[in-house]
Amino acid sequence: MAISSGWPIQPSAPSGAATIGQPVLSIENLSVHIGPARILQEVTLQVPRAGTLGIVGESGCGKSTLLRAVLGILPGGATVPKGAILFDGEDILTDCAATVRGRIGYVPQDPYLSLNPVFRAGDQIFEVMRRHAKGSRADHKAKLIELLRAVQLPDPEAALRKYPHQFSGGQRQRLLIAAALACDPALVVADEPTTALDVTTQREILGLLRQLTVERGLSLLFVTHDFGVLAAVCDRVAVLYAGQVVEHGPTRAVLDDPQHPYARMLLACHPDRATDLGGIPGTVPAATAQPPGCRFHPRCPLARAACAEAPPPMLPLGAGRSVACPFHAEAFARA
Numbered sequence: 001m002a003i004s005s006g007w008p009i010q011p012s013a014p015s016g017a018a019t020i021g022q023p024v025l026s027i028e029n030l031s032v033h034i035g036p037a038r039i040l041q042e043v044t045l046q047v048p049r050a051g052t053l054g055i056v057g058e059s060g061c062g063k064s065t066l067l068r069a070v071l072g073i074l075p076g077g078a079t080v081p082k083g084a085i086l087f088d089g090e091d092i093l094t095d096c097a098a099t100v101r102g103r104i105g106y107v108p109q110d111p112y113l114s115l116n117p118v119f120r121a122g123d124q125i126f127e128v129m130r131r132h133a134k135g136s137r138a139d140h141k142a143k144l145i146e147l148l149r150a151v152q153l154p155d156p157e158a159a160l161r162k163y164p165h166q167f168s169g170g171q172r173q174r175l176l177i178a179a180a181l182a183c184d185p186a187l188v189v190a191d192e193p194t195t196a197l198d199v200t201t202q203r204e205i206l207g208l209l210r211q212l213t214v215e216r217g218l219s220l221l222f223v224t225h226d227f228g229v230l231a232a233v234c235d236r237v238a239v240l241y242a243g244q245v246v247e248h249g250p251t252r253a254v255l256d257d258p259q260h261p262y263a264r265m266l267l268a269c270h271p272d273r274a275t276d277l278g279g280i281p282g283t284v285p286a287a288t289a290q291p292p293g294c295r296f297h298p299r300c301p302l303a304r305a306a307c308a309e310a311p312p313p314m315l316p317l318g319a320g321r322s323v324a325c326p327f328h329a330e331a332f333a334r335a
């Protein structure tokens with residue numbers, strides 16, 4: 001059974017937009033360690049200009065760490081033994097990080113925790129614009145009012161003077177989307193931006209995000225653990241397991257016919273498809289105890305000795321798809 005987004009279908013990106021020119025963001029062989037935790041291993045991904053890439057994976061697979069690396073806010077003690085993150089050709093991991101960061105908008109996960117309760121909403125966004133956007137305060141105000149209209153927040157003038165507690169959760173998330181767009185970013189990074197919201201508000205916010213990215217030609221890097229949300233928002237998807245990308249391709253193709261054993265088993269657990277509640281045998285390894293080779297091999301029904309020896313290369317499958325498993329075509333029975 002196909003996984004439906006459950007959300008109203010939103011306008012899709014202009015034809016061919018996902019493949020135009022250089023990617024806006026290119027993550028190349030990125031490994032991130034924090035102390036003994038080997039969190040990301042040789043992650044390679046691209047966000048197309050005016051395209052949307054979703055990162056999907058279970059809790060603890062490294063989604064937030066990947067976003068933090070892109071935003072230049074890895075925690076103290078983090079090291080990057082390998083790799084690069086190129087934004088418009090500039091390496092975010094080097095000194096130009098501060099300049100680059102102003103051109104990346106961020107929509108956080110929890111609208112209740114992301115605004116300072118003691119400052120007016122407008123002042124908090126003006127402060128970000130003062131640091132990163134050109135123009136006077138009057139220019140910023142005109143721009144912000146236009147954005148608050150675009151995110152469909154009623155009475156934008158009054159909204160600027162309100163404190164965070166005077167908004168609902170959905171309204172706060174609209175405010176945060178406006179804030180993310182305030183400095184004219186080329187890329188918006190969103191970290192599960194609807195998990196704290198009720199289902200109806202989730203639909204509205206996802207629809208809005210999709211509409212704004214299409215209308216404004218923005219690129220979107222979107223993290224979620226929810227395949228339905230992914231189907232609603234993202235043109236392309238990368239499936240992450242224990243810090244390794246195991247499959248990458250157009251969202252519809254991956255959801256309809258996943259190739260990596262992990263992606264197949266994960267999708268089989270989705271409520272739209274599940275025939276039992278068996279789940280995937282075993283547990284996700286701790287970041288301090290990652291198995292060698294393919295990190296999924298201890299749980300994989302197709303595993304053999306070679307899988308424990310070295311991480312499998314990404315194999316191109318055509319039509320923009322790739323999978324990190326040389327045995328992906330073999331059928332398996334779920335344990």
Ligand SMILES: Nc1ncnc2c1ncn2[C@@H]1O[C@H](COP(=O)(O)OP(=O)(O)OP(=O)(O)O)[C@@H](O)[C@H]1O
Nearest residue numbers: 034037039058059060061062063064065075286287
């Ligand atoms: N500061 C840290 N120090 C040590 N280990 C960390 C640190 N931050 C994260 N980790 C570990 O890195 C792994 C990935 O964590 P991360 O938060 O990136 O995953 P995630 O996919 O975003 O999870 P969730 O969906 O639950 O937010 C986990 O095993 C986590 O315990």
